[in-house]
Amino acid sequence: METTPTNLQVLDLPTSTLAERTAHAELLLELEAKKVAATLDVPTLSHQVRDNLRSIGEPVRLFGENNANVRDRLRLCLAKIEIRKRGAVSGDGVAESEKDEKEAKLTKEDDEAVETKYTYATEELVKAREFIAAYSLGNAQNRLGMERKRRWGANKRSLKRRVLVDYNDNSGHDEDHGFIEEEVVKELDDMDSNFLERQKTLRNMALEGSQYGDPRPLSAISTLRKNSSLSSDTARSIIVTGGWSGSIKLWDGSSPALDLLSTKNMAHEDRIVGVDIQPDFIQDSTDYIVASASIDLMGKLWKVSKDEDTPMQDPDSGEEKCQDNRFVFEEAAVLKGHQARLCNVAFHPSGRYVGTTSFDHTWRLWDIESGGKELLLQDGHWKEVYGIAFHTDGSLCSTTDFGSVVQLWDLRTGKSACHFLGHAKRVLCTQFSPNGFQLCTAGDDGTIKIWDLRSRKQYASIPAHSKLITQINFAHNCGHQNGEYLTSSSFDGTGKVWSTRDWKLISTLRGHEGKVMGIDVLPSDDGIVTCGYDKTLKIWS
Numbered sequence: 001m002e003t004t005p006t007n008l009q010v011l012d013l014p015t016s017t018l019a020e021r022t023a024h025a026e027l028l029l030e031l032e033a034k035k036v037a038a039t040l041d042v043p044t045l046s047h048q049v050r051d052n053l054r055s056i057g058e059p060v061r062l063f064g065e066n067n068a069n070v071r072d073r074l075r076l077c078l079a080k081i082e083i084r085k086r087g088a089v090s091g092d093g094v095a096e097s098e099k100d101e102k103e104a105k106l107t108k109e110d111d112e113a114v115e116t117k118y119t120y121a122t123e124e125l126v127k128a129r130e131f132i133a134a135y136s137l138g139n140a141q142n143r144l145g146m147e148r149k150r151r152w153g154a155n156k157r158s159l160k161r162r163v164l165v166d167y168n169d170n171s172g173h174d175e176d177h178g179f180i181e182e183e184v185v186k187e188l189d190d191m192d193s194n195f196l197e198r199q200k201t202l203r204n205m206a207l208e209g210s211q212y213g214d215p216r217p218l219s220a221i222s223t224l225r226k227n228s229s230l231s232s233d234t235a236r237s238i239i240v241t242g243g244w245s246g247s248i249k250l251w252d253g254s255s256p257a258l259d260l261l262s263t264k265n266m267a268h269e270d271r272i273v274g275v276d277i278q279p280d281f282i283q284d285s286t287d288y289i290v291a292s293a294s295i296d297l298m299g300k301l302w303k304v305s306k307d308e309d310t311p312m313q314d315p316d317s318g319e320e321k322c323q324d325n326r327f328v329f330e331e332a333a334v335l336k337g338h339q340a341r342l343c344n345v346a347f348h349p350s351g352r353y354v355g356t357t358s359f360d361h362t363w364r365l366w367d368i369e370s371g372g373k374e375l376l377l378q379d380g381h382w383k384e385v386y387g388i389a390f391h392t393d394g395s396l397c398s399t400t401d402f403g404s405v406v407q408l409w410d411l412r413t414g415k416s417a418c419h420f421l422g423h424a425k426r427v428l429c430t431q432f433s434p435n436g437f438q439l440c441t442a443g444d445d446g447t448i449k450i451w452d453l454r455s456r457k458q459y460a461s462i463p464a465h466s467k468l469i470t471q472i473n474f475a476h477n478c479g480h481q482n483g484e485y486l487t488s489s490s491f492d493g494t495g496k497v498w499s500t501r502d503w504k505l506i507s508t509l510r511g512h513e514g515k516v517m518g519i520d521v522l523p524s525d526d527g528i529v530t531c532g533y534d535k536t537l538k539i540w541s
Contacts, residue, residue, distance in 0.1 A: 037079040125375045133412040135350050136395035143436050153184030195484055202497050207511045208541040209256030214243030218531035220275040221518035237522045240290050242272030253522050264329035268294035274344040278351045291354050293342035299335035299356045333372025343386045349394045357385040363399050387430040400427035406441050418456050429472050434483030442469035460503050465490035471518045489519035495530045509540050
């Protein structure tokens with residue numbers, strides 16, 4: 001007992017009462033920590049969890065704990081530390097500082113209105129979104145009109161009726177209905193007959209030619225995509241490849257010899273991981289735009305044009321020349337801005353924009369006409385972003401990451417349209433089907449997944465390969481191909497061809513010695529090209 005100057009007597013609490021008070025405070029802290037823990041993010045990798053526990057002086061693992069228990073304990077410990085930083089816990093289990101913050105917030109709510117902040121788009125991005133909206137709406141109208149016509153014809157054919165009802169109720173010309181009906185049914189019959197004939201061709205597909213492509217492994221391949229409005233007879237079989245040596249090469253895929261058309265040595269200072277060639281919309285054009293991505297943190301745009309004045313061999317030039325070298329590479333733009341290595345590159349269907357992905361958890365959109373100016377820096381992935389593809393209409397963009405997430409972005413508004421979860425490991429590649437309502441993804445788990453964009457659900461899952469899948473590509477949406485099959489390549493040393501009608505295996509391509517790094521479809525005939533870790537480029541027909 002002590003006596004204060006004011007003659008007040010203060011009695012010390014017994015030991016048992018202090019222990020009960022301390023236990024009560026610990027219980028309140030535990031309850032508050034459980035509330036806060038639900039809002040905290042902790043690492044998922046076991047070595048990162050151990051490092052965090054060591055840093056706060058906690059044991060790495062207690063007896064009987066599994067990995068999930070260890071993560072829960074780390075989350076609870078971090079929650080307690082955060083509560084202690086904010087202030088002591090009162091009798092009702094709420095931190096005093098938190099009470100003060102809530103009271104201050106309530107008093108300010110009546111005085112201040114909550115303001116939502118946005119990131120304003122640049123004038124160039126707004127114009128790009130307007131162009132993409134107009135471009136995609138026109139393409140979507142044509143695609144949906146064709147789809148309605150074919151479904152109407154399929155219904156007529158299945159019912160074996162010839163009722164003069166136009167697929168387009170706005171027509172109003174009754175005398176044309178019978179002609180349209182016969183035309184649509186004939187188109188469907190031709191598609192089915194071409195599909196059956198193509199099935200036989202693909203089942204008997206064999207190695208037609210092979211070419212040594214690079215001193216180091218070939219890591220990327222792409223073919224010239226033809227506009228569907230142009231006939232397949234005018235389609236040029238142009239192939240572009242990129243390798244670990246940093247060089248880009250242009251090949252002629254019209255013959256099994258795979259003649260080399262042009263080479264750009266040392267296009268990048270390090271390995272090339274992705275290449276793409278601008279879609280071909282002009283029938284008589286001899287110039288191409290090639291995009292490349294490298295782990296040197298840069299992407300580049302190359303103008304490829306005919307070079308008839310250059311001699312067969314130039315002693316003053318370091319460029320490799322051959323007898324059929326008719327093109328020359330010229331650097332058009334450097335896409336610089338990513339903070340980590342690039343992973344992939346893809347052209348927008350309009351040919352005016354190009355997208356890149358990177359290990360810096362972002363993907364970016366660049367304007368080709370302005371010399372490769374950056375239009376959009378899009379984050380939203382919590383892991384490294386790898387795959388990228390654009391919808392055939394030009395309205396959507398699909399990106400994949402190492403966290404097994406597939407993101408779908410609306411380029412017209414800049415919003416995230418939806419995301420898909422289903423892969424067990426990293427998702428490395430993505431492609432939109434030419435039909436416009438299906439998305440195909442593949443990755444480290446060896447499976448190919450088909451997503452329905454209308455219902456936003458998984459439509460099919462194919463156990464395609466035994467190892468990592470490196471690339472997937474649909475058949476071209478022009479001529480007789482009509483996007484009827486899907487190709488895939490894998491580290492298991494094979495390329496495979498799948499039917500898009502029932503997603504069954506049509507053919508397996510074996511011939512590479514080791515990993516197959518890329519695969520694509522030629523616009524003419526039914527040729528398929530692959531590149532591999534064995535430094536070779538192969539054509540299958």
